[in-house]
Amino acid sequence: MQRTFVVKNEERGKTWDREWYLVNADGKRLGRLASEIAVILQGKHKPIYTPHVDTGDYVVVINAEKVALSGQKWDQKLYQRHTGYIGGLKEITYKRLIERRPTLPVREAVRRMLPKSKLGRRMLRKLKVYAGPVHPHTAQNPKELDI
Numbered sequence: 001m002q003r004t005f006v007v008k009n010e011e012r013g014k015t016w017d018r019e020w021y022l023v024n025a026d027g028k029r030l031g032r033l034a035s036e037i038a039v040i041l042q043g044k045h046k047p048i049y050t051p052h053v054d055t056g057d058y059v060v061v062i063n064a065e066k067v068a069l070s071g072q073k074w075d076q077k078l079y080q081r082h083t084g085y086i087g088g089l090k091e092i093t094y095k096r097l098i099e100r101r102p103t104l105p106v107r108e109a110v111r112r113m114l115p116k117s118k119l120g121r122r123m124l125r126k127l128k129v130y131a132g133p134v135h136p137h138t139a140q141n142p143k144e145l146d147i
Contacts, residue, residue, distance in 0.1 A: 007050045018126075019057040022135075022142035025106060026063040033067065034109035036147040041114065041123045054119060058126045060142050065102035065131045069094065079108070102131040 021040060025033055039045055043055030069077065077094040097104060106129050114120040128137060 005048070007048045007053055007055060009053060020137065020140040020142035021057060021059050021145040022137075023059060023061045023145050023147055024063055024133075025061050026066040027068050028147060030067050030069055030105060030109055033061075033147055034106065034113055037061065037110050037127065038113035040145075041110070041126055052119070054122055056123055056126060058128070058137075058140070058142075059145075060135050060137050061103075061106055061127070061129045062133050062135055063131075064106045064129050065098055067106060079105075103129040 023033070023037065037059050040059050041056040043049050043057065046055055048055055074095055075093060078091050079094070079097055080089060080091050082089050092100075094105065107124075107127065110127055111120075111124055114123050128135065
């Protein structure tokens with residue numbers, strides 16, 4: 001009788017066994033890019049994927065400020081947050097958010113596609129997002145990933 005393979009934390013390997021991938025976000029659609037990155041961070045692209053174990057790899061995203069949106073989302077897409085006080089709902093359009101914090105839309109899109117738990121927060125730490133084409137992770141020799 002065959003049994004389902006389930007990887008344990010000690011079998012998963014160490015942090016230095018993880019791969020590093022480089023993604024150029026220039027001209028890519030935000031949602032499609034985020035969903036592909038979320039798959040890699042979770043480790044769903046590997047045969048040893050197990051839902052309750054972090055088997056994912058590191059992802060470095062460059063040119064995050066040049067990510068593309070379709071339609072009128074540049075002016076109409078809203079990002080909302082709440083301060084915790086009464087009437088404390090803050091809204092900002094995508095256009096203003098890119099001017100202030102150019103890496104946040106990519107990070108938020110990926111975060112919302114990961115599990116909402118301690119495991120998801122641990123996976124998000126493996127995402128490195130940079131606004132321009134320069135990143136400090138050349139020593140890890142990231143593989144170019146065409147998404």
